[in-house]
Amino acid sequence: MKVPFVDLKTQYNSIKDEVRAAIDDVLENTAYVLGRHVVNFEKEFAKMHGVKHCYGLSSGTDGNHSVLWALGIAPGDEVIIPANTFIATAWGATLCGAKPVFTDCHPESYNIDPDKVEAAITPRTKAIVAVHLYGQPADIDRLKEIADARNILLVEDCAQAHLSEYKGKRVGGLSTASSFSFYPGKNLGAYGEAGAVCTNDDELALKFKMIRDHGSHEKYIHYSFGHNYRMEAIQGAVLEVKLNHIDKWTEKRRNAAKLYSKYLSDFSEVVLPVEMNYAKHVYHLYVIRLGSTDTRNKLQAFLSDNGISTGLHYPVPLHVQPCFSALGYRKGVMPVTENLAECGLSLPMFPDITEEQIEYTASIIKNFFNKN
Numbered sequence: 001m002k003v004p005f006v007d008l009k010t011q012y013n014s015i016k017d018e019v020r021a022a023i024d025d026v027l028e029n030t031a032y033v034l035g036r037h038v039v040n041f042e043k044e045f046a047k048m049h050g051v052k053h054c055y056g057l058s059s060g061t062d063g064n065h066s067v068l069w070a071l072g073i074a075p076g077d078e079v080i081i082p083a084n085t086f087i088a089t090a091w092g093a094t095l096c097g098a099k100p101v102f103t104d105c106h107p108e109s110y111n112i113d114p115d116k117v118e119a120a121i122t123p124r125t126k127a128i129v130a131v132h133l134y135g136q137p138a139d140i141d142r143l144k145e146i147a148d149a150r151n152i153l154l155v156e157d158c159a160q161a162h163l164s165e166y167k168g169k170r171v172g173g174l175s176t177a178s179s180f181s182f183y184p185g186k187n188l189g190a191y192g193e194a195g196a197v198c199t200n201d202d203e204l205a206l207k208f209k210m211i212r213d214h215g216s217h218e219k220y221i222h223y224s225f226g227h228n229y230r231m232e233a234i235q236g237a238v239l240e241v242k243l244n245h246i247d248k249w250t251e252k253r254r255n256a257a258k259l260y261s262k263y264l265s266d267f268s269e270v271v272l273p274v275e276m277n278y279a280k281h282v283y284h285l286y287v288i289r290l291g292s293t294d295t296r297n298k299l300q301a302f303l304s305d306n307g308i309s310t311g312l313h314y315p316v317p318l319h320v321q322p323c324f325s326a327l328g329y330r331k332g333v334m335p336v337t338e339n340l341a342e343c344g345l346s347l348p349m350f351p352d353i354t355e356e357q358i359e360y361t362a363s364i365i366k367n368f369f370n371k372n
């Protein structure tokens, strides 16, 4: 049996007619950037996440940048971010000329550890970026308490966490501002590059609108510096269609995670992901941990030999990336993050994965441990 890591084709086939009609509408109407579909999508997406404003952008990375740019993060400032995340989280700070300060993650949630955040704060700290990694929200209440007590901004990177919930509330409106990615493989994926920013703050919303469109909200008048971070109309149209299905796809991911837990729970060799008691996890990734790097690598090869594709998230943590060598971090200072990098393995996860594929994957893992 073949088990891909992600399968986008089955999902496309299930919405093919709707998506093609929506794209056709864009082509016929010749408004190829922003436009009606993007506006409708923004409205619906904001409503879905319980947040007042949403602006469609060209990528999640541009969202990471826009959030900190609009908040005035500048050279000399420090921004605390988890060492365990995708590199784009760090570009938010670096593109503003600020210094990223990395912190370790929590051993159960794998998200930024509030205790470590507290220890990393200096007089220059201006913002904390809570990444809701793998689809599980970070511990927002504790982070907010820490940030509010010191007048530091708290923002969210929701690139992997569409529709996920913290204490019953959807992510995206739990902090000053948030960014989302709609990269094709994300839980809500466009058919190309796309992202968004959200906020409840009217003034900040206007800044987002201007940053994405050359510092302007009025033709030919540029009130501030800006960029071209606008969402393409085709992506807005695709996302508008997909919003009608995202609830169902999210539940299918959660169900797949339940099945993995069911079939893998009797292996002491495998540490399964934990859904924290405050969280509704949406399983962008299903990351297990093994006892050693050697075991992880051998298991990954064995799964591959048996037709099962897996991933690593993330094999080189941010604090030891070559681009950040000038910051002077050493290997060894982020033990939880480094353990995930060395011993973590992401199993196949997508809404259309079948119970047979999950059971098969679990049985191959079982064979591996019986043999070794």
Ligand SMILES: *Cc1c(COP(=O)(O)O)cnc(C)c1O
Pocket (backbone or CB within 6 Å): 059, 060, 061, 062, 064, 085, 086, 088, 089, 131, 157, 159, 160, 180, 181, 182, 183, 194, 195
């Ligand atoms: C994917 C991702 C991004 C970047 O989004 P793009 O749309 O690919 O630019 C940022 N942060 C995290 C945590 C991500 O997973």
